[in-house]
Amino acid sequence: MPEVPSTAMSSGAGPSTNKRRKKKKPAKPLPRPHQLKKLSEKQELEDLDAAAMEFELPEGLRAFTDLPLSSHTKRGLKKCSFVKMTDIQASSIPVSLKGNDVLGAARTGSGKTLAFLIPTLEILYRRKWGPQDGLGALIISPTRELAVQIFEVLRSIGCYHGFSAGLVIGGKNLKDERERLSRMNILVATPGRLLQHMDQTFGFECDNLQVLVLDEADRILDMGFARTLSALLSHLPKSRQTLLFSATQTQSVAQLARLSLKDPTSIGVGDEESKIDTPESLSQHYSICELDKKLDVLWSFIKMHLQSKVLVFLSSGKQVRFVYESFRRMQPGVPLLHLHGKQKQSARLAMYTRFTSSQHAILFATDIAARGLDFPSVDWVVQVDAPEDAETYIHRVGRTARYDSSGKGLLLLLPSEKEGMLAALENKGVKIEHIKIRASKTRSIRNDLQSLAFQDPEIKYLGQRAFVSYVRSVHLHKDKAIFKVGELPVERFAESLGLPGTPKIKFLSREQAKGRKNASRTVAALQTQIDSDGGETSTDENASASDSDESEGTESPDEELQRNSTEATEPSKPAARTKYDRMFGRKNQNILSEHYTKMIDHDDASDEEFITLKRADHDLLDSKEHVEYDIEDLSKRKLKLSRTKRMVAKYGQLGQKLIFDDDGNAHEVYEMVDPQEFYKHGVDSVKEAGRKFAEGEQGNMKEADVLDKRIAKDKKQEKKRKRKEREKGPRDEAEMDGPIVAPLSDDDGYVTPDFDLPSKSESDVEPPPKRSKHSALFARPHSKSLEDEEALALRLLRSQ
Incomplete structure (x- = not known):
């Protein structure tokens, strides 16, 4: 039998061929790789949250791998060879992962840095913190070196996370920090610089802060940052998790914990807070x-x-x-x-x-x-x-x-x-x-x-x-x-220390002076009491006064009163101290103080003659040679005198200008007249003379005014004439030399230069005149006359 095609068999006669076959529902498409990744991350975060809330560290387990941590954190810890937890880490990290506030105390070198860095990374990771969320964690340390150390550890164990971290400490350019501050998720800072950014940097917000860490809180308070820390806490939101760690628990730390922590879990803070455990090694x-x-x-x-x-x-x-x-x-x-x-x-x-x-x-x-x-x-x-x-x-x-x-x-x-x-x-x-x-x-x-x-x-x-x-x-x-x-x-x-002498301690000297002042007041009060009691005091009072004087290192009352009376009758006049004396008395010179003392020791004549400079005698009255020597040695600052004074100082009194009358008698230019002689003709004559003098001066002023106006007018006309000559000069020159573009001749346009005419030097050439726009638009080229052409031909013939 011939084979029947499969298509014919499927459509052949039979009871089942008349019925239409049901269509199968299309299968759901398989999730893509990135969707599987999102699903796995979401499931991982949910599992981590659930494991952290139910986690209780069993006894005997101290490995970081036993904690409910993300794979990124575990890889970072493994890279840095952190395998086994310390006591403070095993006690505080599970509590911190649950979101509770922690008040931790442990001896130095026990690993407190990891105790707050690991929860910080995990909390931000589980909340899917990204660059668009802003600042999520803030870590405050007392010193710059400690902040740098914390930042380096954070970079090491958090290298597989996608957070951006920054370091804000003093000593750096504030502008560079401002540009990057708004993009940071985790910030390690010192208190002073952080408060400066909070007050001055535009766009720096802490409204979404999730975790606040105070490392070495007792040191922060001891360094005088108590008010700064209070100001910082006022900028931060209340709904945050706070981790406070310190090696010692003082009263100020406990007060800070009450102000900044909510129902904290105390780690390592026992009943006997005064006892501190030191390492056995x-x-x-x-x-x-x-x-x-x-x-x-x-x-x-x-x-x-x-x-x-x-x-x-x-x-x-x-x-x-x-x-x-x-x-x-x-x-x-x-x-x-x-x-x-x-x-x-x-x-x-x-x-x-x-x-x-x-x-x-x-x-x-x-x-x-x-x-x-x-x-x-x-x-x-x-x-x-x-x-x-x-x-x-x-x-x-x-x-x-x-x-x-x-x-x-x-x-x-x-x-x-x-x-x-x-x-x-x-x-x-x-x-x-x-x-x-x-x-x-x-x-x-x-x-x-x-x-x-x-x-x-x-x-x-x-x-x-x-x-x-x-x-x-x-x-x-x-x-x-x-x-x-x-x-x-x-x-x-x-x-x-190798010093030649004991330096002066000013603050102790002030206190000693204050003690002597108080002692003198006590002595004055005792003297007043003695005078009021008629000179009779008890033995106990005298003994107590003498004991107090000995304890203060001051004089006895009798010696004090005697010294005061002596000073009152014979007041001492201290010698005037110049700026050089004060300079030589300083202790921070580049040469030993003993050497400076020798330089100003006036008791020894030889030292004074050999080293000390004598002051110059500027009396300027002895002789001409002495005066000239002193004038030449004066500094420029001391020679800021008027010319007349300098001439007087150099040559003595200047000469006087004299005039001679008709009789040949010499008179000064301006000399006072005897009042009786001046008023011998009466007051009216004096007024008349003044009026005549004023009229004469007024006439002279009018003549001078006319002369000045005439001179100004002549100058103005001369200036105008010169300007017209400058405008007229180039045009005449152009008319004499012909048009700028000459017609082509038989010698291909070559014209022998005119050597007979005197050429103007560069200095004699006047600049072209300034023309307005209208003159430039309507200007016409100059036409060459017959006489000019004949003159040009004659010059060419002469040159040949």
């Missing part, structure tokens, strides 16, 4: 050292630890600069760095980066480096000057033994600071051991510093500033039971 030591021996001990310590990384704390920036500059010139054999608040921002960042990347270095710093900065592998923290309180000591020594590494700390205490500082540290639960410094291992550098101060005036000047700043810092410390400025050996301390 940190060995802490203290030693008793005299003030004038501190630099010797520091130099010897550096020479014995050349292969170590040491952080040295001093109380002021001027001390840091002096120690750095002097030790740098002495070349200890290890790189030296310095960090203080008076440096420029670029220099501070350079010092921070160098010390972070160095294996062996010495960094001299103030308390600006005591909070939050993470210097890796610091072996020693040496506190040359005692900290102001136990909290500052904890922050300083916390720069070493961070995370799982070990470290050592050394604290140098004065004998007067020992009892008070050790008691304060013991109250905070800090265990510190005593260590003795071997005198045989200590080398004195006093002579070296004196030599540097003598050779380099800058070292001497820095030493003077360092001396005053240290005494001032001790005087300003609030705990007077520990810091006693009256017991400081200032003379020996100045010698240890």
Whole structure:
């Protein structure tokens, strides 16, 4: 049988062929790849939110992978080798992910930075934060270095997220920050610069802020940013999540938490807030050292630890600069760095980066480096000057033994600071051991510093500033039971800095003067009481008065009264001080102060004749030679006199102009006449003479006026005549020379120049006259006459 086509079979006869087959419904199209990606992201965010709200960290699990984090954050943590969480991270991150406010406290080096950076990234990621949403997270730190450190960690762990982050700190161009500020999703800033942008930068809004982080909150308040922080909080919305972290929990921090946090979860804040846990791998030591021996001990310590990384704390920036500059010139054999608040921002960042990347270095710093900065592998923290309180000591020594590494700390205490500082540290639960410094291992550098101060005036000047700043810092410390400025050996301390003498401390002098003034008032009151009682006072009163005088370091009442009476009868007249005396008395000159003292020591005649300049005698009356010498030596500023005065000073009294009458008698031009002779003909005659004189002068003025008008008229006519000549000159010249375009001749238009006519020089050529538009429009070319053509032909023939 022949094969039947399949089409015929499908349409053949049969009971089923009469019925129309039902059409199948078209299947739903498969989702495209980008739609699948959106669905997966949405599902991921929902799963993350649900997991974060129900997450409870089991005991024994400390890995970051166990947390309900996004894949971007986990990749960033893995890239930076962050695997295991610390105590503060394991306790605070799950709470922060739920959206609760956190009040965290932990010891230094425990990883508080990641404890608030990870929740910040996760919260913005789950809320699909984008560039169009504006600022979503704000992180405030007390110092620029800490802000830079936080920003670098944020860039490292958030490199797989799509957020834009910015750093706003002082020391940079405000205009550059303004241009980028409105595009930032995460901002790391210091309080002062942030408030400046909030007040001055147009378009910078914080209305959609989601997360606020206050890092090292106690330090922010200690640095005087309390009012700034209150102003910042007033700009921020109330519906935000706040994370507050600090190494120490003070009363001011608790007050700030009450103002800025809503039902916070306290992490690491126990019942005994005064007890602070320090790392077990940190060995802490203290030693008793005299003030004038501190630099010797520091130099010897550096020479014995050349292969170590040491952080040295001093109380002021001027001390840091002096120690750095002097030790740098002495070349200890290890790189030296310095960090203080008076440096420029670029220099501070350079010092921070160098010390972070160095294996062996010495960094001299103030308390600006005591909070939050993470210097890796610091072996020693040496506190040359005692900290102001136990909290500052904890922050300083916390720069070493961070995370799982070990470290050592050394604290140098004065004998007067020992009892008070050790008691304060013991109250905070800090265990510190005593260590003795071997005198045989200590080398004195006093002579070296004196030599540097003598050779380099800058070292001497820095030493003077360092001396005053240290005494001032001790005087300003609030705990007077520990810091006693009256017991400081200032003379020996100045010698240890290489100074030739003890600089004057003005603020102590003012206080002493105030004490003497109060003492004199007390003496006056006692004297008044003695006079009122008839000279009888009790023994107790006299004893108390004498004790008070001895305690204040003033004179006794009898000596005071005797001195006052002597001063009243014989008042002293201090010698006048010139500006040169004041200049030589300053302590910040480029030469030693002792040398300046010799220059103005008037008791020694030889010194006065050899160095001191004698004042010139400007009497100008002795002789002509002496006068001329003095005039030539005067400065230009003193010669700002009138010409007459200078001539008088040089040649004496100037000559007088005399006139002679008909009899040959000499008279001055203007001389006074005797009043009797003047009025001998009566007052009317005087008035008549005045009237005649006025009429004569009036006639002279009229003649002069007529003459002036005639001269002005002649000048005007002469000017007009010259202008007409200038306008007429070029036209006549054109008529004489013919038209500008001459007709072509047999020699192809070449015309032999006329050498017989005198040619005008360039200076004699007058500029073309100015013509109006109408004259230019209706001007006609000049026609050449027959006489001109004949003259031209004649000239051509002559030239041949």
